[in-house]
Amino acid sequence: MLRTSVIRGANSLAAAARPSAPRCLVQQTRQAHAISNPTLADIEKRWETLPPQEQADLWMALRDRMKADWHELTLQEKKAAYWIAFGPHGPRAQTPPGEGKKVFLYTMAGIGATFALWFGVRAFAKGETPRTMTKEYQEASNEFLKSQKSEPISGFSAEGYEGKGMIQSPPESKA
Structure with missing residues (x-):
């Protein structure tokens, strides 16, 4: 409930004589009353x-009540304010019950x-392997990297390098 009070200056006659000065100051105060049980x-x-x-209105009314002296709050208002602020609702x-099981089953269904x-x-893919997976292509890649002196410290161009380099495919077996 709003209550308006008018506060006049100490020299209201002098203030009234000047046209540019405000005649009075209006101050508004908020008076909160107890919320019904x-x-x-x-x-x-x-x-x-x-x-x-209604949730917002009730919370605002409680918030206004809490701005005043807390000794004036009723026990019911204190409990309601605490429950609204920290109670097990919303987030x-x-x-x-069973939410964890449901999440697990849906996750397993997604993975399946x-x-x-x-x-x-994979079953309907073409049977041909890409040309980059042939042993000849990978050996040519090794030679190209050596000619470019790639990784001279520990890689292809290093002295005494005996690794496979770019060769990934297993040796082709002749039937």
């Missing part, structure tokens, strides 16, 4: 079902679908 009764059970506008609500898709793509 029926409004706060069973707030823990009713909070989730209240419309968002702090407890997960429903991924493997099924991967095996399906």
